[in-house]
Amino acid sequence: METVADEIDDWLGEKGIRFERSVAKPGRSGRVWTVDYQTYLPQRTSLIFLLATGSRAAARRVTEHVVAGLYDLSHLKARPPQPCFVSLFDDTEDVWQAEDFRLVEALSSVARWSRPDELEAILRAAREG
Template identity: 50%
Template sequence: MTTRCETLADELGGLFTCVTNDRHERIRTPFLYPDGDNIDLFVTEKDGGLIVSDLGETLRWLRSQTLSPKRTPKQNALIADVCLTHGIEQFRGMLLARCRPGMTLATVTLRVAQACLRVSDLWFTFRTRAVESVADEVSDFLLEREIRFDRRPKMVGRSGRGWTPDFHVILPERGSLVSVLSTGNRSSARPVAEHTLAMWHDLNQLTYGPEALRLISLFDDTADVWQDEDFTLLDSLSEVRRWSEPETFIEALDAVA
């Protein structure tokens, strides 16, 4: 008799791996959470039918990425929209779908996996909100010092890709591009740093010539999430400053304190 794991292997191919234990089949999908971990799904038998779910892991992962214990109404609405779009039920924190007559297990598995992927991508809205909050503080600080700046300018790198650093600061002697790095979770700190590194590498041509720009990586160190390696990573292409030391940030801009 063909097992469910063998059926999934035939229908989904080698990118999905399946392991059977006493309670369920565990499916490792090729889809990734934003921090690089694989999205795993589980097939359980209930009253003669099959249910594919994440056993609550997606919402648990999402909750671990923020300091806030509760999601906002807008975030809950976005999750509900994802479930509606993919035909997924949310029950006790789990994202699940039933394998009904006429459906293949592979089709249902893909549907749940796509929903988990889209829900986990809400992390980017968490990060954007956190960065915007700190960036607002930086904006107020620059305004108090009467320093001119452009918020989230659109820049084009050598690769042709567009980037939006948080600030383009304009001073009489020299301009600077500033990226604000902020996150509430240690596991997402390295991806945030690597994203900024990629931006500075692509925009590095702007640091040459008579109107060369200075690149500044401003870490929000109010939360203890950064490792020394994160600062070192960006120190090679930019000037690293900490938001807890605003005067050194001003010095990096070459402004008069």
């Protein structure tokens, strides 16, 4: 059975977006975080956190884990190549609540897997600044 991560791998390949999966990044706390994807395009590098669960009960824990990772890794934005942080929700399962999206949107761009064109626009956007 193909997982959503496998679907994302295939989609990135089809779009010609170079990527690495399960990339270890040290946080300012000293903890090492595993980022689901790091993508490389001429205009920007992105770190993608995949939020995926089939359980409404687990959804908030997944969200809070990603928020902690985004916050702990925010020091990476202070030096080149300043990565874009993306929280990618697997919204094919109806487990997410509005506050899950609000929790991550202050720290990252939010994308929904049901709308891959929006994810592509975020990844291909020119670096701000």
